[in-house]
Amino acid sequence: MTDTVDKAPAPSVPPEQIKAIPVRHYGRWVAGAAVIAIVVLIVIAFSNANINYDIIPDYVTDATILSGAWHTLYISVLAMLLGLVLGVILAVMRMSSNPVTSTVAWFYVWFFRGTPVLVQLLLWYNLSLVFPVLNLGFYKDEMNQVMTPFLAALLGLGLNEAAYMSEIVRAGIQSVDVGQTEASHALGMTQGKTLRRVILPQAMRVIVPPTGNEFINMLKTSSLAYAVQFNELIKRAQDVSSTSLAVVEMYFVASIWYLLLTSVFSVGQYYLERRYARGSTHSLPPTPLQRLRKNLRAFTSFRRPEVTR
Amino acid sequence: MTDIVKDMAKSAGGHPMVRAEGVHKSFGLAHILKGIDLEVNPREVFCLIGPSGSGKSTFLRCINHLEKISAGRLWVDGELVGYRQKGDKLYELKEKEVAAQRRDIGMVFQRFNLFPHMTALENVMEAPVQVKRESKAVARERAQRLLDRVGLGDRTGHYPAQLSGGQQQRVAIARALAMEPKLMLFDEPTSALDPELVGEVLDVMRDLAESGMTMIVVTHEMGFAREVGDSLVFMDGGVVVEAGHPREVLTNPQHERTKSFLSKVL
Numbered sequence: 001m002t003d004t005v006d007k008a009p010a011p012s013v014p015p016e017q018i019k020a021i022p023v024r025h026y027g028r029w030v031a032g033a034a035v036i037a038i039v040v041l042i043v044i045a046f047s048n049a050n051i052n053y054d055i056i057p058d059y060v061t062d063a064t065i066l067s068g069a070w071h072t073l074y075i076s077v078l079a080m081l082l083g084l085v086l087g088v089i090l091a092v093m094r095m096s097s098n099p100v101t102s103t104v105a106w107f108y109v110w111f112f113r114g115t116p117v118l119v120q121l122l123l124w125y126n127l128s129l130v131f132p133v134l135n136l137g138f139y140k141d142e143m144n145q146v147m148t149p150f151l152a153a154l155l156g157l158g159l160n161e162a163a164y165m166s167e168i169v170r171a172g173i174q175s176v177d178v179g180q181t182e183a184s185h186a187l188g189m190t191q192g193k194t195l196r197r198v199i200l201p202q203a204m205r206v207i208v209p210p211t212g213n214e215f216i217n218m219l220k221t222s223s224l225a226y227a228v229q230f231n232e233l234i235k236r237a238q239d240v241s242s243t244s245l246a247v248v249e250m251y252f253v254a255s256i257w258y259l260l261l262t263s264v265f266s267v268g269q270y271y272l273e274r275r276y277a278r279g280s281t282h283s284l285p286p287t288p289l290q291r292l293r294k295n296l297r298a299f300t301s302f303r304r305p306e307v308t309r
Numbered sequence: 310m311t312d313i314v315k316d317m318a319k320s321a322g323g324h325p326m327v328r329a330e331g332v333h334k335s336f337g338l339a340h341i342l343k344g345i346d347l348e349v350n351p352r353e354v355f356c357l358i359g360p361s362g363s364g365k366s367t368f369l370r371c372i373n374h375l376e377k378i379s380a381g382r383l384w385v386d387g388e389l390v391g392y393r394q395k396g397d398k399l400y401e402l403k404e405k406e407v408a409a410q411r412r413d414i415g416m417v418f419q420r421f422n423l424f425p426h427m428t429a430l431e432n433v434m435e436a437p438v439q440v441k442r443e444s445k446a447v448a449r450e451r452a453q454r455l456l457d458r459v460g461l462g463d464r465t466g467h468y469p470a471q472l473s474g475g476q477q478q479r480v481a482i483a484r485a486l487a488m489e490p491k492l493m494l495f496d497e498p499t500s501a502l503d504p505e506l507v508g509e510v511l512d513v514m515r516d517l518a519e520s521g522m523t524m525i526v527v528t529h530e531m532g533f534a535r536e537v538g539d540s541l542v543f544m545d546g547g548v549v550v551e552a553g554h555p556r557e558v559l560t561n562p563q564h565e566r567t568k569s570f571l572s573k574v575l
Binding site for chain 2: 177179180182183185186187188189190191193197198201202276
């Protein structure tokens with residue numbers, strides 16, 4: 001900002017930069033020392049435990065474990081996609097002025113959110129108890145043949161996710177100013193066009209963060225699919241441990257993969273959020289790297305006084 | 310605008326651009342409009358003034374069916390707004406038919422309501438491409454021309470958040486004009502602006518009036534109403550209290566209510 005208190009412009013002499021001694025943050029050093037002490041204690045405790053750590057690295061890239069990680073990844077992605085698409089449809093139905101569709105959506109969310117996902121998985125897997133034969137007119141087969149572990153896992157996880165996603169999408173849609181709808185309608189856009197072109201792109205800013213959360217949850221919730229014989233990570237880890245007899249160690253191996261997958265998708269989510277921040281702020285939020293650098297600077301500011309604007 | 314031009318326009322089209330007959334509007338128990346009768350002629354700048362809550366914005370929103378009227382009749386360019394009459398029965402129009410009616414009516418809002426995820430140029434292009442199925446090249450060319458016209462030809466790539474209030478409102482006017490409307494509605498277009506930015510928006514509106522656009526303007530800018538307006542209506546409590554030529558109504562109000570309102574705002 002320019003200073004206009006005095007008439008004289010006087011730009012020739014730059015103002016003297018303030019060189020004050022910064023506030024000492026002793027608390028940071030105390031807290032840092034405490035954290036290090038606790039971490040050391042935990043590491044010592046775990047290293048003395050009766051766990052055979054040496055075999056863990058060998059099994060991280062074991063073929064059975066790898067195939068489990070792959071199954072976990074793709075069932076999570078597919079179930080999430082199903083949940084997302086169905087969730088948008090349910091959200092729109094819920095907000096519809098048609099009382100039938102909004103009631104149907106309400107009951108869907110009520111039921112699928114209100115019952116354990118494990119029960120839903122088992123119900124899909126045992127659907128032949130209700131419908132022994134699947135007859136679609138053009139296609140007819142034994143339900144037991146149709147309902148593979150994959151299909152049961154996909155339907156169980158995906159339809160459950162849709163209930164949660166519909167609430168997230170609804171919150172996103174409702175977060176968009178009603179003036180946006182009015183402006184679109186005044187321009188002659190229909191309800192559907194308004195939703196696609198104007199409302200949903202803006203709702204994404206609200207939808208993406210909790211959806212990333214949901215996906216990371218899904219990566220781990222997919223472990224419940226072991227109950228329907230789907231070969232995901234936990235089931236594969238158990239398969240391996242039944243021969244290697246290293247039970248806890250295999251859960252550690254699985255956890256390493258879960259951590260790896262969730263880390264990768266956390267980064268992806270961050271960049272997706274930046275994509276949908278377009279036009280909403282003057283400058284985009286910093287990337288994780290930029291933030292890390294800034295935090296490091298803030299921490300070291302104890303020694304090196306930093307002059308901010 | 311001269312009366313001769315108005316008469317010519319009237320005799321050419323044969324009917325007013327907007328005609329309201331006994332228009333009522335209620336929100337639940339709140340009776341906002343209590344029988345509005347008025348006519349807006351083609352090429353006319355029609356100003357609506359009145360205290361807040363008098364129903365002037367509500368009436369404006371009825372004209373493009375953002376609000377459904379509860380009683381009476383409302384025509385735009387000879388066409389009933391939001392309904393179809395067959396014999397003595399009224400049928401509600403389908404969503405697509407309402408949207409088609411709105412295409413020809415531009416609207417500018419108090420709070421701009423630009424699409425924040427689109428640049429100024431994309432805002433202006435959106436409706437012609439999506440509603441009229443115009444090619445992007447044609448729409449872009451017109452959008453550029455319209456932004457030039459409102460003095461923002463060098464701001465086409467800016468997002469609304471990067472523009473001042475006055476600039477945003479000018480983009481909003483360009484966006485409405487992109488649909489080549491036969492009628493423009495302005496809902497307090499300068500009320501959300503810093504005082505120093507009001508002028509640039511009024512200049513664009515004045516320019517638009519001179520080009521012969523039919524405009525209905527809800528405003529608190531009495532100077533604009535006096536200089537640019539052809540007709541002026543003072544509303545209060547959901548009824549038209551006084552109507553006439555802006556200069557007459559503003560300088561020589563007949564009704565007590567008009568006098569007391571004008572004494573506060575002038």
